[in-house]
Amino acid sequence: MVKVIVLGSGAAGLAAALAAREAGAEVTLAEATATIGGTTALSSGAVWVPGNHVHADGSIVDSIEQARLYLDSLDLGDTAPALLEHYLAEAPRVLRRLEAATALRWQPLPYPDCHRERPGGMGSGVRSLEPLPLEVPATVSALIRPSSAWRPPLTVTEMVTGAATPQLVSERSRTGTLVGGQAMVAALLKAVLDAGVDVRTSTRVTDWLPEGVVVDGERQRARVVLATGGFERDSALLKTFLRAPVRGLIGAPGSRGDGLRLAMSAGAALGTMSEAWWCPCLHVPGDEIDGEPVHRMLFAERARPGVIMVDQRGRRFTNEAQSYNDVGRAMHAFSSRDFRFEADPSWMVFDAEARGRHAFGSVRPGEPEPEWLLRAGTTAELAGLIGVDPAGFVETVDRFNENAKAGADPEFGRGGGEYDSAGGEPTLRPLSEPPYFAVAVHAGLGGTKGGPKTDEHGRVTHVDGSVISGLYAAGNAAASPFGMAYPGTGTTLGQALTFGDSAGRAAATD
Numbered sequence: 467m468v469k470v471i472v473l474g475s476g477a478a479g480l481a482a483a484l485a486a487r488e489a490g491a492e493v494t495l496a497e498a499t500a501t502i503g504g505t506t507a508l509s510s511g512a513v514w515v516p517g518n519h520v521h522a523d524g525s526i527v528d529s530i531e532q533a534r535l536y537l538d539s540l541d542l543g544d545t546a547p548a549l550l551e552h553y554l555a556e557a558p559r560v561l562r563r564l565e566a567a568t569a570l571r572w573q574p575l576p577y578p579d580c581h582r583e584r585p586g587g588m589g590s591g592v593r594s595l596e597p598l599p600l601e602v603p604a605t606v607s608a609l610i611r612p613s614s615a616w617r618p619p620l621t622v623t624e625m626v627t628g629a630a631t632p633q634l635v636s637e638r639s640r641t642g643t644l645v646g647g648q649a650m651v652a653a654l655l656k657a658v659l660d661a662g663v664d665v666r667t668s669t670r671v672t673d674w675l676p677e678g679v680v681v682d683g684e685r686q687r688a689r690v691v692l693a694t695g696g697f698e699r700d701s702a703l704l705k706t707f708l709r710a711p712v713r714g715l716i717g718a719p720g721s722r723g724d725g726l727r728l729a730m731s732a733g734a735a736l737g738t739m740s741e742a743w744w745c746p747c748l749h750v751p752g753d754e755i756d757g758e759p760v761h762r763m764l765f766a767e768r769a770r771p772g773v774i775m776v777d778q779r780g781r782r783f784t785n786e787a788q789s790y791n792d793v794g795r796a797m798h799a800f801s802s803r804d805f806r807f808e809a810d811p812s813w814m815v816f817d818a819e820a821r822g823r824h825a826f827g828s829v830r831p832g833e834p835e836p837e838w839l840l841r842a843g844t845t846a847e848l849a850g851l852i853g854v855d856p857a858g859f860v861e862t863v864d865r866f867n868e869n870a871k872a873g874a875d876p877e878f879g880r881g882g883g884e885y886d887s888a889g890g891e892p893t894l895r896p897l898s899e900p901p902y903f904a905v906a907v908h909a910g911l912g913g914t915k916g917g918p919k920t921d922e923h924g925r926v927t928h929v930d931g932s933v934i935s936g937l938y939a940a941g942n943a944a945a946s947p948f949g950m951a952y953p954g955t956g957t958t959l960g961q962a963l964t965f966g967d968s969a970g971r972a973a974a975t976d
Contacts, residue, residue, distance in 0.1 A: 469689070470483075473691065473728075478966035481560070482966040487658070493970075500668050504611065509959065513595050514953060519562055520595055531586075533586060544741075548922055564653075568654055573598055574595060575955060576622075579592075579953060596623065597621075598649070609655065614755070626889060628890070674937070689976070690973075691939070697721060697722065699715065699717075703723045704914075707914075707916060712910065714911070716760060716761050735927050736917065736919065738915045738945045741914070743952065745911060778806070780862060787889075789885060813905070816902070920965070925969075926938060926939050
């Protein structure tokens with residue numbers, strides 16, 4: 467019997483382990499940390515899958531042709547066309563296979579494609595999906611990485627549509643019902659355990675061998691699937707490969723580049739090494755995961771009415787309501803004159819009305835402001851607190867206010883796209899009600915995108931163009947076929963499940 471070792475237990479690793487086992491292999495799943503799920507367990511669990519079956523009643527028609535047109539419109543010359551074709555064909559099939567093999571069930575996510583207005587783009591609730599809430603045995607949930615302490619047991623849909631209630635949160639907490647990435651990991655993990663996969667935690671692989679790997683000092687002859695996540699938690703690798711300093715990390719501490727190092731030692735060709743799933747984020751003092759600092763992604767907050775972002779000059783620099791990936795990338799703007807990344811850190815600024823209606827970080831409406839949330843009676847006074855040019859900042863706010871009154875943003879086009887108002891309310895409103903508030907925002911990432919290049923079945927390719935026998939990769943441990951693009955909410959996990967499934971099957975059957 468073929469033996470397969472899968473390294474990593476996020477979406478890609480669990481999908482690979484399940485697929486390899488279904489294909490007849492003897493499978494070991496090795497997770498370096500003490501819990502299962504990695505960054506997937508901390509996420510919303512969303513997937514972006516064109517042509518999915520969730521709308522099987524025919525109410526919405528999507529097609530591979532439309533999705534291909536859309537992806538072509540986002541291609542800056544850095545995508546992997548063969549892998550994208552495989553994704554478009556295989557991702558819908560993977561969702562169906564997972565529904566047949568696990569308790570995973572999906573519902574539409576109320577977000578359109580991130581660039582809905584481009585050719586082939588689709589509107590809200592079509593290509594982005596999220597897992598339905600799920601109850602699993604306590605023996606399974608006890609193995610999973612806990613959710614972030616500040617994340618309530620609510621789906622994205624419930625939070626966006628206003629269906630979230632204290633009673634629902636209380637009931638979910640009482641029953642142990644899991645949502646989002648927790649639900650995804652739980653469903654996959656239960657299926658993996660039921661299938662007879664040997665699941666090991668606190669098990670780190672350190673060396674690649676032509677016939678396998680070294681697992682906790684023991685040589686193992688096996689085919690190997692790298693699904694260890696990215697390398698964002700290794701400062702040396704970040705300094706080597708990413709083009710800008712990274713201050714904001716939102717993922718699990720296990721993403722230390724183990725898979726990348728193994729692939730490099732095997733002579734793998736690398737791709738998309740300077741790319742990541744970018745995002746703006748803030749740090750609440752005391753927030754940690756496994757003893758390491760962690761940031762919170764700014765998802766809906768920056769798109770709220772009465773909220774803008776300004777750089778270190780006190781000027782707006784982007785459409786705050788666009789996708790988190792695009793806002794995060796905009797924060798990498800470099801000023802050659804001042805020789806600095808002038809939007810990292812930047813500031814999220816809002817007025818009293820926004821403060822009274824929405825939570826910002828850990829601060830809810832009506833709660834006192836902590837030290838990291840700055841407050842001032844006027845915009846000129848706030849400029850002094852955040853250290854920007856008062857005249858330029860006041861002019862920026864006044865100009866935004868005048869344009870917002872007219873329902874337009876001629877500078878950056880905020881409010882002009884369907885994605886901008888996906889949070890359920892118009893995004894443009896003047897900042898007109900004092901006092902005014904500001905919080906520091908850092909350029910962050912949810913995971914790196916670079917790693918060994920693979921073919922469409924996850925086989926790792928050598929620098930000479932050949933396939934490295936017995937070595938496979940998927941998810942953030944592999945070079946992303948999307949290049950710089952982030953087509954829609956859930957792209958990260960959509961590709962993780964799809965290419966994890968493909969890599970696991972290839973490892974079992976090659």
